[in-house]
Amino acid sequence: MAELSTRPTKDVLTDVLLDITAQHGLEAVSVRQVAAAAGVSIGTVQHHFPTKDAMLGAAFTEVVRRIRERVANVVLGPDVQRNLTTVLRELLPLDERRATEVRIQVAFAARAATAPALAAVQADILAEVTESIARVIALAGHGTDGPETSRRKAHIALAAVDGLALHAVSSGSWLDPATLTDALDHLIGMLLVP
Amino acid sequence: MAELSTRPTKDVLTDVLLDITAQHGLEAVSVRQVAAAAGVSIGTVQHHFPTKDAMLGAAFTEVVRRIRERVANVVLGPDVQRNLTTVLRELLPLDERRATEVRIQVAFAARAATAPALAAVQADILAEVTESIARVIALAGHGTDGPETSRRKAHIALAAVDGLALHAVSSGSWLDPATLTDALDHLIGMLLVP
DNA sequence: TATGCCCCCATACGACTGTATGGTTCCCGG
DNA sequence: CCGGGAACCATACAGTCGTATGGGGGCATA
Numbered sequence: 001m002a003e004l005s006t007r008p009t010k011d012v013l014t015d016v017l018l019d020i021t022a023q024h025g026l027e028a029v030s031v032r033q034v035a036a037a038a039g040v041s042i043g044t045v046q047h048h049f050p051t052k053d054a055m056l057g058a059a060f061t062e063v064v065r066r067i068r069e070r071v072a073n074v075v076l077g078p079d080v081q082r083n084l085t086t087v088l089r090e091l092l093p094l095d096e097r098r099a100t101e102v103r104i105q106v107a108f109a110a111r112a113a114t115a116p117a118l119a120a121v122q123a124d125i126l127a128e129v130t131e132s133i134a135r136v137i138a139l140a141g142h143g144t145d146g147p148e149t150s151r152r153k154a155h156i157a158l159a160a161v162d163g164l165a166l167h168a169v170s171s172g173s174w175l176d177p178a179t180l181t182d183a184l185d186h187l188i189g190m191l192l193v194p
Numbered sequence: 195m196a197e198l199s200t201r202p203t204k205d206v207l208t209d210v211l212l213d214i215t216a217q218h219g220l221e222a223v224s225v226r227q228v229a230a231a232a233g234v235s236i237g238t239v240q241h242h243f244p245t246k247d248a249m250l251g252a253a254f255t256e257v258v259r260r261i262r263e264r265v266a267n268v269v270l271g272p273d274v275q276r277n278l279t280t281v282l283r284e285l286l287p288l289d290e291r292r293a294t295e296v297r298i299q300v301a302f303a304a305r306a307a308t309a310p311a312l313a314a315v316q317a318d319i320l321a322e323v324t325e326s327i328a329r330v331i332a333l334a335g336h337g338t339d340g341p342e343t344s345r346r347k348a349h350i351a352l353a354a355v356d357g358l359a360l361h362a363v364s365s366g367s368w369l370d371p372a373t374l375t376d377a378l379d380h381l382i383g384m385l386l387v388p
Numbered sequence: 389t390a391t392g393c394c395c396c397c398a399t400a401c402g403a404c405t406g407t408a409t410g411g412t413t414c415c416c417g418g
Numbered sequence: 419c420c421g422g423g424a425a426c427c428a429t430a431c432a433g434t435c436g437t438a439t440g441g442g443g444g445c446a447t448a
Contacts, residue, residue, distance in 0.1 A: 009395080025308040027221045031436065041397045042437095048395090052436060103307050109364040110304030113297050114219040116366065123365035155358075155377050156384070160350055163357030170303040171317035172310065183349050190350070190384045203425080225406065235427045236407095242425090246406060 010048045010058075012038050017059045022100045026107040029056070053117075060108050060118055064125045066101065071132050080140040084157075084188055087136055091161045092184065093168050094177045102165045130154045140192060153191050160187050204242045204252075206232050211253045216294045220301040223250070247311075254302050254312055258319045260295065265326050274334040278351075278382055281330055285355045286378065287362050288371045296359045324348045334386060347385050354381050 016038045020029050031052055035045045049055035070090050076083045093099035112118035134154035138145060145153070164183055168175040210232045214223050225246055229239045243249035264284050270277045287293035306312035328348035332339060339347070358377060362369040 023308065025305060027305070028308075030434075032434075043397050043399095044395075046437075047397095050437095106304050106307050109360060110300050111219060111221070112364040113300055114217065114222075119364060119366040123368040126361055126365050126368060152377060152380055155373075156354055156381050159357030159361055159377070160354035161357070162360060163353030163355070164349075166303060166356060166360060167320055167353060170306040170313060171320050172313040174317040174320060179349075183346060183353070186346055187350050190387075193384075193387060224404080226404080237428070238426050240407075241427095244407095 009038070009040065009044065013040075013045060013048060013055070014059045014062050017055065018062065018104050021059075021107050022103045026056075026111055031055075056111075057117065060121055063104055063108055064121060067105070067125055067129065070101075071129055076136070080136075081188070081192065084133075084136050084140045084191070085184070087133060088157060088161050088184055088188070089181070091158075092165055092177075092180050094180060099169060102169050106166055106169060126158070130158055133157055137191065157187065157191055203232070203234065203238065207234075207239060207242060207249070208253045208256045211249065212256065212298050215253075215301050216297045220250075220305055225249075250305075251311065254315055257298055257302055258315060261299070261319055261323065264295075265323055270330070274330075275382070275386065278327075278330050278334045278385070279378065281327060282351060282355050282378055282382070283375070285352075285359060286371075286374050287359055288374060293363060296363050300360055300363060320352070324352055327351055331385065351381065351385055 013034055017029055017034050020033055020037060031042055031045050034055070035042045038045075045055070049058060071087060074083070074087050074090060090098070091102075093102040108118060109122060112122040130151065131154070134147070134150040137153050137157070138147065138150040161184070164175065164180055168180060207228060211223055211228050214227055214231060225236055225239050228249070229236045232239075239249070243252060265281060268277070268281050268284060284292070285296075287296040302312060303316060306316040324345065325348070328341070328344040331347050331351065332341065332344040355378070358369065358374055362374060
């Protein structure tokens with residue numbers, strides 16, 4: 001008989017936590033809310049995560065995993081310039097799926113500003129993504145950029161994309177997808193001149 | 195006798211609220227905390243702000259006022275390119291004072307992502323600051339940019355600066371002031387071609 | 389069959405939350 | 419002089435918070 005594969009409760013819990021975060025913010029996350037939304041008891045949540053901070057830490061780790069996955073899963077084609085567009089577009093809230101991810105990232109980034117434990121994780125993922133983008137830029141540029149120039153450009157590129165994403169989700173729909181892609185195109189144009 | 199000019203309690207309360215936000219995040223703000231830090235009773239806070247949401251709204255208005263003031267107070271000199279640097283440097287966490295402001299802004303921006311009332315205010319201030327930067331860019335550019343090009347560049351510039359600021363405060367001290375100013379210099383260099 | 393671990397549940401405790409209520413003091417216009 | 423509002427305080431209420439405690443099935447291994 002076809003086995004109905006039930007996902008591990010622990011994974012369900014972090015998914016539910018991230019859902020609540022995307023919809024109502026990290027301040028709306030409580031043990032009871034997570035338990036209720038996951039359809040389990042409070043005790044079950046406590047069994048998998050001994051404390052709330054541990055639960056948030058695990059959720060942030062999952063967020064980092066998703067970012068890593070999204071950046072890594074971009075298939076690099078022969079058109080090196082288009083690769084840069086593809087990678088950076090993945091980080092913008094161009095549809096509801098990506099908007100949800102951005103809302104989650106923003107929530108954790110804001111909390112990291114006053115929570116050293118989360119800040120360390122944030123620093124790691126930022127460094128890693130910056131390095132990935134730097135590699136794409138090094139290929140997309142005409143090979144004239146040194147590695148330090150590529151990294152500088154990657155810093156700017158990631159900051160600009162994250163800034164656009166932050167502006168978009170924090171201002172309602174002031175920045176529509178069309179404006180975002182337009183801005184991204186011009187950003188890339190600026191990045192690819194030596 | 196020299197009058198010890200006591201500031202209005204209402205202003206003290208929003209200042210205290212912003213202090214708490216900068217140090218421990220918006221999630222640490224409670225009516226009791228604000229009252230205690232301001233040295234007044236709970237009832238006094240309620241007298242000036244009938245509800246907590248009203249208090250947060252007033253605080254966000256004060257944040258917006260500060261941003262507006264900081265951008266407007268930049269003295270524009272004859273060196274048009276340097277003006278752009280001056281304005282954008284004011285938005286980066288280059289010292290503790292500006293880092294505090296950035297932490298506050300980030301906290302409210304994140305909350306605005308799931309609070310429509312705050313999102314509207316955020317959209318307003320973003321539009322206004324973008325317009326200000328666009329004017330500076332229009333002057334700093336060699337006059338060859340049309341107004342729509344200036345606004346596009348302003349979008350990118352503000353996003354990049356806010357993104358850098360977000361990365362800096364959310365990752366501990368991964369981005370030091372030297373790296374930030376270096377990135378800003380190169381960003382401006384990129385902005386001022388064509 | 390018995391032991392022990394894993395997963396899940398129900399409940400309780402103390403602390404903290406936002407808000408409501410009523411009182412006191414002070415000053416200012418009638 | 420006196421009514422009234424503004425500013426401030428103390429306390430209380432109902433609800434939610436995170437966490438601790440103890441128990442109950444299921445399943446593998448001894």
